[in-house]
Amino acid sequence: MKYGYFDDENREYVITQPDTPLPWINYLGCQAYFGIISNTAGGYSFYRDARLRRLTRYRYNNVPYDLGGRYIYLRDDESGEFWSPSWQPTRHDLKNYTCRHGLGYTIIESRYSGIEARTNYFVPLDEDLEIWRFTVTNRRKTRPSLSIFSSIEFCLWDAQDDATNFQRNFSIGEVEIEGGVIYHKTEYRERRNHFAFFACSRELAGFDTQREAFVGAYRGWDKPAAVERGRLSNSVAHGWAPMGAHHVKLDLGPDETQELIFLLGYHENPAEQKFDPPTSQTLNKKTVKPIIAKYLNGAHVATAFENLRQYWDGLLGICQVETPDVHTNRMVNIWNAYQCMATFNMSRSASFYESGIGRGLGFRDSNQDLLGFVHMVPARARERLLDLAATQLPTGGAYHQYQPLTKRGNNDVGSNFNDDPHWLILGAAAYLKETGDWGILDEPIPYDNVLGSEQPLYEHFQHSFQYTLDRLGPHGLPLIGRADWNDCLNLNCFSDTPGESFQTTTNKDGRAAESVFIAALFVLAARELAEIAQRRGRKDEAQRYLAEAAKMEDTVRKHGWDGEWFLRAYDDFGRKVGSQECAEGKIFIETQGFCVLAGIGLDDGRAQRAMESVSKHLATEHGIILQQPAYSKYYLELGEISSYPPGYKENAGIFCHNNPWVMIAETRIGNGDRAHDYYARINPSAREPISELHRCEPYVYAQMIAGRDAPTHGEAKNSWLTGTAAWNYCTITQWILGIRPFYEGLEIRPVVPKSWRGFKATRRFRGVTYHITVERAGPGNQVALRVNGVPSEGAVVPAPAEGQREVTVDVTLT
Ligand code: GLC
Ligand code: GLC
Numbered sequence: 078m079k080y081g082y083f084d085d086e087n088r089e090y091v092i093t094q095p096d097t098p099l100p101w102i103n104y105l106g107c108q109a110y111f112g113i114i115s116n117t118a119g120g121y122s123f124y125r126d127a128r129l130r131r132l133t134r135y136r137y138n139n140v141p142y143d144l145g146g147r148y149i150y151l152r153d154d155e156s157g158e159f160w161s162p163s164w165q166p167t168r169h170d171l172k173n174y175t176c177r178h179g180l181g182y183t184i185i186e187s188r189y190s191g192i193e194a195r196t197n198y199f200v201p202l203d204e205d206l207e208i209w210r211f212t213v214t215n216r217r218k219t220r221p222s223l224s225i226f227s228s229i230e231f232c233l234w235d236a237q238d239d240a241t242n243f244q245r246n247f248s249i250g251e252v253e254i255e256g257g258v259i260y261h262k263t264e265y266r267e268r269r270n271h272f273a274f275f276a277c278s279r280e281l282a283g284f285d286t287q288r289e290a291f292v293g294a295y296r297g298w299d300k301p302a303a304v305e306r307g308r309l310s311n312s313v314a315h316g317w318a319p320m321g322a323h324h325v326k327l328d329l330g331p332d333e334t335q336e337l338i339f340l341l342g343y344h345e346n347p348a349e350q351k352f353d354p355p356t357s358q359t360l361n362k363k364t365v366k367p368i369i370a371k372y373l374n375g376a377h378v379a380t381a382f383e384n385l386r387q388y389w390d391g392l393l394g395i396c397q398v399e400t401p402d403v404h405t406n407r408m409v410n411i412w413n414a415y416q417c418m419a420t421f422n423m424s425r426s427a428s429f430y431e432s433g434i435g436r437g438l439g440f441r442d443s444n445q446d447l448l449g450f451v452h453m454v455p456a457r458a459r460e461r462l463l464d465l466a467a468t469q470l471p472t473g474g475a476y477h478q479y480q481p482l483t484k485r486g487n488n489d490v491g492s493n494f495n496d497d498p499h500w501l502i503l504g505a506a507a508y509l510k511e512t513g514d515w516g517i518l519d520e521p522i523p524y525d526n527v528l529g530s531e532q533p534l535y536e537h538f539q540h541s542f543q544y545t546l547d548r549l550g551p552h553g554l555p556l557i558g559r560a561d562w563n564d565c566l567n568l569n570c571f572s573d574t575p576g577e578s579f580q581t582t583t584n585k586d587g588r589a590a591e592s593v594f595i596a597a598l599f600v601l602a603a604r605e606l607a608e609i610a611q612r613r614g615r616k617d618e619a620q621r622y623l624a625e626a627a628k629m630e631d632t633v634r635k636h637g638w639d640g641e642w643f644l645r646a647y648d649d650f651g652r653k654v655g656s657q658e659c660a661e662g663k664i665f666i667e668t669q670g671f672c673v674l675a676g677i678g679l680d681d682g683r684a685q686r687a688m689e690s691v692s693k694h695l696a697t698e699h700g701i702i703l704q705q706p707a708y709s710k711y712y713l714e715l716g717e718i719s720s721y722p723p724g725y726k727e728n729a730g731i732f733c734h735n736n737p738w739v740m741i742a743e744t745r746i747g748n749g750d751r752a753h754d755y756y757a758r759i760n761p762s763a764r765e766p767i768s769e770l771h772r773c774e775p776y777v778y779a780q781m782i783a784g785r786d787a788p789t790h791g792e793a794k795n796s797w798l799t800g801t802a803a804w805n806y807c808t809i810t811q812w813i814l815g816i817r818p819f820y821e822g823l824e825i826r827p828v829v830p831k832s833w834r835g836f837k838a839t840r841r842f843r844g845v846t847y848h849i850t851v852e853r854a855g856p857g858n859q860v861a862l863r864v865n866g867v868p869s870e871g872a873v874v875p876a877p878a879e880g881q882r883e884v885t886v887d888v889t890l891t
Pocket of ligand 1: 561
C-alpha cells in the first residue's frame, strides 16, 4: 500500500493521506538556518546547531507523536468551527489533503467546508529565516468571515536545557512586540546577541505570546482556548512559555484567493549594538527590520522560491542519469542526492530519530557523508574537511564528534575509535578526485584546534596512517579501541552496570581485541594515500604506504580469513568473532564488503567466496543483514551489539549503511546483476509499494530495516540521517553505473545488469559537461571509449583542451 506518489517532474513526493505510518518529514534550509517539517506541519527550527540555537520547541516521542510545529488554524467566525489545514493538531476530516515534500520546501494543501488552504514552507537561500506562504481560497457561494491564527512555541535556545531546567526557564522568557512582529529575546539581556522573530504580512486583529493565554490551562494544541473563542488576548510573556500567535481576519468573496506571509527567523546583532537606545534594554531592531520588510512582500517571496528551485536544478544537474530502472533514476537524479545534502548538513544531529540534543558531527560519519556531497558544493566539502582535520589529535586519533557551533571536539564522547582517522583520508581523496584542488594538501591545520600545532593537511594523513601501525595487536591486525565502524562491537567495554554508556566505557587495556574491518579500511586508505603521495612527487612515501598495505593484506589472508568468509575481529581473549567457530555471530557483513572493496581477495578467489557466503547467509529480500546468527543474549565481551533484541540495529538488523559495500564488492568481481539486485532491495522508491510494512519515507534511505530475526522483518527505522545516503549514491553512480571521478579525469567503468542494453548520463566534472552513452554489445564489463567520436585508450576520459566545455563519450560494453 502507498500513502502518496512520486511526482518526478516537479521533484516532489506527494503524500495524499495525512496519517502516514510515521511522520514523513522533510528539511527546510540547506545552509545555516534549518527546519524539520513533517507531512502535518510538525517539527522545529534551529540556526546551525539543533541543540544550542533551537528556535522552536518540539515534544519528542509524544502522544500523538509529532507534536509541536508550524501550526495554522482556520476559523469560520459565523459557526465558530475551526480546523487545521495541515490536519494536525485538530485532525479534521480534510478533503483533497496533499503534502508535497520538495527540495528544500514543503507545500501542504487541503480543503474543508468549502475553504481551500495552501501553505508553502521554505527557507530562502542565504537567509536565516523561514517563510510560510499561506493562501486561502473561498469555494463557497457565500462570503464567509474567516479568522486565521498562526502559532509557534519558542524554545529557550538550548534545547537540552529547555527540556529539563524548568526552575530557571519558567522565569526567564522575554518577548517584545512591535508593529505586529513578535520578537523572542529570552536571555538577550545577558550573553546572547541573537533573537528570533515571528512576523505576519497583514494587519493583526490580535496576538499572543504567552502559551497559556493561547492554549488555555489543561488544554492541548488541538483545542486552543483563544482559537475556540475567536480572539487572542494580546498577552505579553513574562517567564513561563513564550510563544507566537497572530490573528488575521479575512472576508473572502466566492472563488476569491488571498495570500498571507508569515516569517519566522533568527537574527544576530553586533555586541555593541544590542540595544536601542543603547542605554535601554530594548532590542535593537534596526538591522532586522529591512529583512522582515523584504520577505513580507509577496513579490520577493515568489522570487526567493524561484531561486531555491533553480539552486536545486543546478545542484542536481551535475549528475543526471537515464537507465532502464525508474527507481535508480529517481533516486540518483533527485532523492538520494537530496538526502546527501541533508546528511552533510545534519550529520546525525536532528531528525525524528535524532533529538538534535545528543550528537554533534561525527568524525567518521561526516567524512563519509562527504563522499556523496562533494560533487555538489565542493567549497563546503573543503571547509568541512579542514574543520574535521583540525579536531584530529596529535596521536593521529580523532575526537569522535564535534559541535558545529564551536567546531571543538566533544570531550564527553572522547576518542579511541580506531577506525576514525582513516575516514579523513578517504574523504580527502574523494575531494581531490572531484576537484583536482591539490592546494588543500598544503593548508596549515592544527591538531585538536591548538594554536601553533598547525601542519599541512597532508601530514595529518600520515598521522592517520601511523596511528594504526602504532596500534597493532597480537595477530598484527589493528587494535579496535572502543569500536570501529560498528559502534556496537565494543570488545574492550565489558560493561555490567545498567545504563552505562557502551560508547565511553572501557574496562580492558585494549591490547588484545583486533579488528579485521580496520585492517581492510587501512589497506584502502593506505592505497589512496599512496596515489596522493605519487602525485605529490613523494615516491618513497608512496612505496611505504603500498608496502604496509600489502603487509596488512597478507595479515588479513593469514589471520582474517575463516575459510568461507572474512573474519570480523578477535575479542579480548583472542577468540574469533564472526567465525564458524562461534555459536552466534558467525558471519558479519562489514568485512566481506570492505575487504573486497579494498581489493583484498580479488586475486585468490576469496572475494568470490566471501560474496557467495553473503548471498547464502546474509541476503534477504529486504536487504543484507549485518550478521548471522543474531545474538540471542547479552555477551559481556561483545558489548552493545548483543544488547539489541535479535534483528534490530547492529544485532542482525539490515544496517543499510554497509549494504553498498557489498554492492561495490560485487562490482569489483564483475557481478553487475547482483550488485544492482542488492541495490534495488533497499532502494526506498522500489519499496514504496510496501509502505505499510516499510513505514518510513519512501523517498529517503533509513539507517535500518529490521532483519529476519525480528518479528517486524522489513520495517525501516531511523530514516534520513545515515551514511547509507552517501554510500548508496557513490555505489550506484560510481561503481554500478561506473562514472567515477579520478585524478586524471573521469573514469567510466560500468558494471550493470546483463539485461540492460545501456544507459545515458550527464556529469559535470571540473567545469566540463560529459554526455555519456553506454551501449551493451556483449554480456561482460569490458569498456571501449570513444571521446568526441574518437577511440580513446583505457577507461579514463582525459581532461579536454582548455575552453572546451562539452564532451561526448560513447562507451561500448562487451
Ligand atoms: C551509526 C553511527 C555510525 C556507525 C554506525 C554503525 O550509524 O552514526 O558512526 O558507524 O551506526 O554502528
Ligand atoms: C548506538 C547505536 C549505533 C550508533 C551509536 C551512536 O550504539 O546502536 O547505531 O552508532 O549509538 O552513539
